[in-house]
Amino acid sequence: MNCESIKELISAYIDAELERADILRVEEHIEKCENCNNILKSYQNISSRICCIEIPKSSEKVFKRIMLFPRRKVYRLRKIAVGASLLVILGTLFVPLLRNEEQIAQENPKDYYIVKEEKTPYSEVYYEREGNFVLTSYSGGSF
Amino acid sequence: MNIEKVFLDYNDYIFKYIYGMVQNRAEAEDLLQDTFIKVMKAGNKDIKNWKGYLLTIARNTVYDHWRKRKNKINLDFFKLKTKNNDIELKLDIEKGIKKLSPKLKEVIILREINRLEYQEIADILGIEKGTVKSRLSRAREELKNFLEGNT
Numbered sequence: 001m002n003c004e005s006i007k008e009l010i011s012a013y014i015d016a017e018l019e020r021a022d023i024l025r026v027e028e029h030i031e032k033c034e035n036c037n038n039i040l041k042s043y044q045n046i047s048s049r050i051c052c053i054e055i056p057k058s059s060e061k062v063f064k065r066i067m068l069f070p071r072r073k074v075y076r077l078r079k080i081a082v083g084a085s086l087l088v089i090l091g092t093l094f095v096p097l098l099r100n101e102e103q104i105a106q107e108n109p110k111d112y113y114i115v116k117e118e119k120t121p122y123s124e125v126y127y128e129r130e131g132n133f134v135l136t137s138y139s140g141g142s143f
Numbered sequence: 144m145n146i147e148k149v150f151l152d153y154n155d156y157i158f159k160y161i162y163g164m165v166q167n168r169a170e171a172e173d174l175l176q177d178t179f180i181k182v183m184k185a186g187n188k189d190i191k192n193w194k195g196y197l198l199t200i201a202r203n204t205v206y207d208h209w210r211k212r213k214n215k216i217n218l219d220f221f222k223l224k225t226k227n228n229d230i231e232l233k234l235d236i237e238k239g240i241k242k243l244s245p246k247l248k249e250v251i252i253l254r255e256i257n258r259l260e261y262q263e264i265a266d267i268l269g270i271e272k273g274t275v276k277s278r279l280s281r282a283r284e285e286l287k288n289f290l291e292g293n294t
Contacts, residue, residue, distance in 0.1 A: 011280035015254060017261045043283045046290070049236040050255040058158040062172050066150060066179045 003029075003036055010040050014047060146183050153193060154179075156257065157201050163252035164205045166241055178204045198257070198267050202249070209245070239289040247282035254279055 006029045012018050013026045030037045157178060162171040178201045190196045240248060253264045261279075265272045 007284075008277065008280050011283050012261075012276050015261065015279070017276065039287070042287050042290075046236065046283055046286050047255055049234070050240070050251070053163075053234060053237055053256070055159050055162050055256070056168050058154055058172050058175050062176050063150060063154070065176055066183075067147065069180055069183065 003033060006030075006033075006036050007039060010036065010043060014040070014043055146179065149182070149193060149197075150179055153197050156194065157197050159256050160198060160252055161201055161205060163240070163256050164245075164248060165208075166237060170208075174201070174204050174208055177208075195263065195267055198253070202267065206245075235290060236286070239286045242289060243282055243285060247278055247285065250275055250278045251282040251286070 006026060009018060009022055009026050013023065018026065030040055154175065158171060158175050161174045161178070162168065165171050165174065178197065181200050181204065182197065185200075187196075240251065243251065249268070250264060253259045253267065254261075259267075261272050261275045264275045268275070
């Protein structure tokens, strides 16, 4: 039984993390070997000294600051913001489809009537729908 | 999850770890705050092992803090305050812990201050139980050498 292999075990021995067989090995060795016995004692001494370290308590203000940290509200608002911006993005994608007035006018001629027709130099056709004038077709000369 | 309850139940325990790692009260308080804000942001409800979960987050917070500080080391040069840190460390053993490398420091703190078992430490650090055992052995050896050299 050499000291080097026991040294590794001494630390685990004081932490009560050894198997029964290893505990016996350490105890048997320590009885005979003064050097390893001293190591054990100094490790135990270190342990108790670390336990004596006075660790301050965190001050009340940390708790207050954490409690004041904006929580759910922020995240709910953020969710709403994300939802809204998604709607806007999707909306702009669908607007051209919805706004194709000419198509709608052709499909439902009764909803529209021609209010203005210019023949020179180009022909433009305007429709009125719910009070809005909409240019729906254009043909003729170049600009 | 009620963060208030979690904080009241565990803040002492987590503060011990953080304080042990940075050994400065003001710094440790800031890091404690960051840790709990991270926990709030993550908003995980089904935590079975709060101790382990909080320690893991506290550990990441401490390491992030060190990484950031390393990046602005030139700024620290102008801060005379950092020189006074050692005043807080009254005992030799505290100075000895401060001298340990982060790897050895954290095993000794998790073991001696947070009173965790080897397996729990291994889980938090993501290492083998055997590695915890050997790191602790090395940490104690270095502390022993430091204390003997000091007296």
